[in-house]
Amino acid sequence: MDVNLLDTVNEGIARSREQGVILMNDRHDLQSKMDSLRNELDVLQKQNTILETQSKASAEEARNYLLCFLDAHCRLLCHMLQKKLPRELRDMVYSFLCPSKSVRVSMWDNIRSDGVFGFWPKFFDEHTKRHTLQWPEFDRDERVLKVRPCTVARLGQDALYELAEYYYSRSHFQVMLEGNLLSTFISTDYACVGIDPAKLLSSITVDLDTNAFVQASANDESKQELLHELQSLFTIRTGARLHFTLYKEDTLPRVATRRRPKDAQTLEMIFPTLSGLKEAGYVLSLMLYNRCWLSCDEQNFSIQGLLDDLSIQQQKWQSPEGKNIGMTMPPSGGQNDIA
Structure with missing residues (x-):
């Protein structure tokens, strides 16, 4: 009886070790996935910063284009008025x-x-x-x-x-x-x-x-x-x-x-x-x-x-x-x- 009980205990210990190894591996996998997601988030944040910078640059560029257009329009209008239209x-x-x-x-x-x-x-x-x-x-x-x-x-x-x-x-x-x-x-x-x-x-x-x-x-x-x-x-x-x-x-x-x-x-x-x-x-x-x-x-x-x-x-x-x-x-x- 003592020998059989010892074998049963040893088998339980072995299974626990295997499950512990599996859990450790799962933990490492989760940690890896979290690190990967964190890296992807950093990449997305950097991309968002780049897009915001580009958006501001585009808005400023569009504003400059609009001002240039208005300036040209005003110059044309002034030129037309100076010609003494009917x-x-x-x-x-x-x-x-x-x-x-x-x-x-x-x-x-x-x-x-x-x-x-x-x-x-x-x-x-x-x-x-x-x-x-x-x-x-x-x-x-x-x-x-x-x-x-x-x-x-x-x-x-x-x-x-x-x-x-x-x-x-x-x-x-x-x-x-x-x-x-x-x-x-x-x-x-x-x-x-x-x-x-x-x-x-x-x-x-x-x-x-x-x-x-x-x-x-x-x-x-x-x-x-x-x-x-x-x-x-x-x-x-x-x-x-x-x-x-x-x-x-x-x-x-x-x-x-x-x-x-x-x-x-x-x-x-x-x-x-x-x-x-x-x-x-x-x-x-x-x-x-x-x-x-x-x-x-x-x-x-x-x-x-x-x-x-x-x-x-x-x-x-x-x-x-x-x-x-x-x-x-x-x-x-x-x-x-x-x-």
Whole structure:
């Protein structure tokens, strides 16, 4: 029994040794596989680093290619503009470069304390010294002036000026002839932005909506000031189209009939200037009493013709049908689209 038990123990020891050898071999195999996987991971990490480097190099190269393309495009565009292409083609280029649609700019809520327009944009960034265009966007709800910037590089001074001209040729100016605002606007030096208002308005086609206010108790001095403001329009007579509105205090029709002599005096004073502006190429529209647009066509454009037109419309106001009539629209040709 003792001999058989010893043999059994020896066989068990032998099997354990064999299993131990097998386990050791398996451990070595696993270690080898782990080392192999670790080496492969190192290789993959190195390859990933190489790919990232190549990707950055490719991105930088692509960026350089894009910049070169844009530079070439800008140089070509500048060369085309300097050749003075037809206005229609240049407008197509500017409409592509212009970042926003044309807006009607009103000065009612944008007049600074010094009487100068508050919506005039900056065309050159003095801090970065880069060519930067800023287009005004008027927000009537918030009563603020929002500005949307757009940088157009390497186009040159002439192209930038024409781009600004393109924007203003599709905008409206609304000017109130009170407090020397019009003459202040025309004579103000905008050299810091590279724009001369009188030169700009005389070189492009602009609708100039001009409003003049004359109170019932207006003295001769205020009327002379109004006349001076109107005469300042002759400095820009070659480009702008004038829509002149003579606002007087809101007067009832029965009172307006008794005001006819004073109306004649006011029209008699400003009529020669209006006639001269009309001969200079302005398209006139004339309004009285905040209600009535008087006809300014060739056949009716005289002091007596204007008063007769006013008398006819006053009779309409006094009629039963005219009690519910508000302000009439301007006659045909009084409001023109911008060319």
